[in-house]
Amino acid sequence: MRRLPVYVLLDCSESMIGNGLRGMRTGISSMLKALRQNPHALETAWISFITFDSRAELKSPLQSLDEVQPPRLLVRPGTSLGSAILLLSERILQEVKRSQPGTLTKGDFRPIVILITDGQPTDDWRTALREMNSTVKIANLYAVGCGDDIDFAGLREMTDVVLNLQQTDEQGWAKLFVWISETVSTASRGVADGDERELMLAKLPDSVEKIEDDDIPSYSGEYGRARQLFLTALCGENKQPYLMRYRWEPDYRVYVPAASHIMDAETCDFSTRGGTGLPAVNSQEVDGCPPCAHCGNSSAGSCGNCGTVFCGSSRQKDGSSVCPGCGAILRPGGGGEFKIKASEG
Ligand SMILES: [Zn+2]
Ligand SMILES: [Zn+2]
Incomplete structure (x- = not known):
């Protein structure tokens, strides 16, 4: 046959x-x-x-x-x-x-x-x-x-x-x-x-x-520039990961939030995370964040201690929050500019 x-x-x-x-x-x-x-x-x-x-x-x-x-x-x-x-x-x-x-x-x-x-x-x-x-x-x-x-x-x-x-x-x-x-x-x-x-x-x-x-539709993006950007973040409430999806906005030259997705064992392979050697993107090129895929909180920040990006739901009344990555207590105004590790998808 x-x-x-x-x-x-x-x-x-x-x-x-x-x-x-x-x-x-x-x-x-x-x-x-x-x-x-x-x-x-x-x-x-x-x-x-x-x-x-x-x-x-x-x-x-x-x-x-x-x-x-x-x-x-x-x-x-x-x-x-x-x-x-x-x-x-x-x-x-x-x-x-x-x-x-x-x-x-x-x-x-x-x-x-x-x-x-x-x-x-x-x-x-x-x-x-x-x-x-x-x-x-x-x-x-x-x-x-x-x-x-x-x-x-x-x-x-x-x-x-x-x-x-x-x-x-x-x-x-x-x-x-x-x-x-x-x-x-x-x-x-x-x-x-x-x-x-x-x-x-x-x-x-x-x-x-x-x-x-x-x-053939001409490619409207810039070669060498990823049209989409993906950042992994943790929910401040349940500490579970989610993926923030950004889209490059050529007129403003920043990545704007597009969506966020829950990352779990059903959707993602976590075994290679962190070791991909992909380019770092400066936070100045990233404007805002999509709501947390777990709790819907619409803010996010990064930990000055371990670099974890996380949603704002762990913020206390006094403005401090606990990093779900390393447990550090972060006070408002304490963070500086941070480099975000991003990946092209
Ligand atoms: Zn959340
Ligand atoms: Zn941390």
């Missing part, structure tokens, strides 16, 4: 926390369910999941639909797309059977790769891509950008099928994965040729737009 290998590359950078993470989780589960009900897919489609954040990780090797399980997705800082591409080519070389010249043994179909990303890569993906293109052959690579920070011209360098998930709520994600399931089903009938691809692209849901060559 010729298999149709399907590699799904999932961006699990911090910026995916919230809708992105939820959308991918639900979408993958329904995709696997849908594919298992399709006899062609069940017979031929084999699926592998690779995630990337501060590093690339093989979540599951190429497996049949009977075996494959939805991957456990957790966010971490960073967008190591290059590492993901290198891992992908390694896996393809290892797992995909090639036809043996001079024999009747047919190899697997050329793999389909689905890449879902919401940000700008933080590593050298171009070198990785060149390397991959010189070693392995892929049938189709679908690059799906979701969110406001996509460098579409960059994605276009990877493939001619660049899609934009415009609707990033639950429904938008659901429709995207229905379309991916249909695309895999169609390809699993063994006719993954050019015409078939055009047919599938014609059926794109209204939440997804194909980026045309003469209409």
Whole structure:
């Protein structure tokens, strides 16, 4: 039996926390369910999941639909797309059977790769891509950008099928994965040729737009400047962490608060925290803070002793507060300018 290998590359950078993470989780589960009900897919489609954040990780090797399980997705800082591409080519070389010249043994179909990303890569993906293109052959690579920070011209360098998930709520994600399931089903009938691809692209849901060559949205951000900024803070009340999301405001040249998200064992991988060597951002470039994701308190400060950023709910009547990080008692006016450790997601 010729298999149709399907590699799904999932961006699990911090910026995916919230809708992105939820959308991918639900979408993958329904995709696997849908594919298992399709006899062609069940017979031929084999699926592998690779995630990337501060590093690339093989979540599951190429497996049949009977075996494959939805991957456990957790966010971490960073967008190591290059590492993901290198891992992908390694896996393809290892797992995909090639036809043996001079024999009747047919190899697997050329793999389909689905890449879902919401940000700008933080590593050298171009070198990785060149390397991959010189070693392995892929049938189709679908690059799906979701969110406001996509460098579409960059994605276009990877493939001619660049899609934009415009609707990033639950429904938008659901429709995207229905379309991916249909695309895999169609390809699993063994006719993954050019015409078939055009047919599938014609059926794109209204939440997804194909980026045309003469209409690549120009990247409105500044290169070298992260469009989003993420700061970890602790709630002053329950001492639990949350992630503050900021958006760069070019007119004012500051990061303004956009949202805050609860960080827990269900959403984040804490094992690599602190050691990512990402750039520090001066607090002068950060204007205000989003409300605490735990208690809703709308102020935050940082501890002059240990550097922890925390919400204002531990503030006493006399204006002093206790740092949830180190327990120091902080008096008003005691803090100076502080450097915030931030990460690009
Ligand atoms: Zn709080
Ligand atoms: Zn402290």
